[in-house]
């Protein structure tokens with residue numbers, strides 16, 4: 156049974172979802188860096204909360220939807236190999252781990268570490284999105300891969 160909608164199955168709409176998430180998270184990171192420069196820890200923690208909300212709603216829930224059936228569908232349609240699927244799931248796990256690291260570093264008050272993990276999350280997210288979008292292009296072009 157499909158639990159994810161048609162938006163994930165088309166390049167343009169899936170790309171738009173990735174793009175919106177990246178821009179919102181990246182705006183929050185820029186604002187957090189500004190608050191850090193101004194030594195405004197109160198603003199910093201508010202902004203990081205927003206960042207974590209964006210990550211949760213736009214990235215981690217999105218990742219769960221993909222894992223619940225989209226990836227299986229791509230595998231069966233030979234749009235990706237099982238090695239590619241494992242790599243994509245590994246990216247999701249890294250995004251989850253980085254989110255937990257940010258939460259921990261926030262509790263410990265380590266702002267520098269929070270920001271470096273935020274950067275890593277955005278970079279890993281961007282390369283992951285590119286990979287998925289390449290698979291969606293294969294789908295549009297009707298290309299298949301070796302299993």
Ligand SMILES: [Fe+2]
Pocket residue numbers: 217218221243247283287
């Ligand atoms: Fe994903």
Ligand SMILES: [Fe+2]
Pocket residue numbers: 169173217221284287
């Ligand atoms: Fe995605």
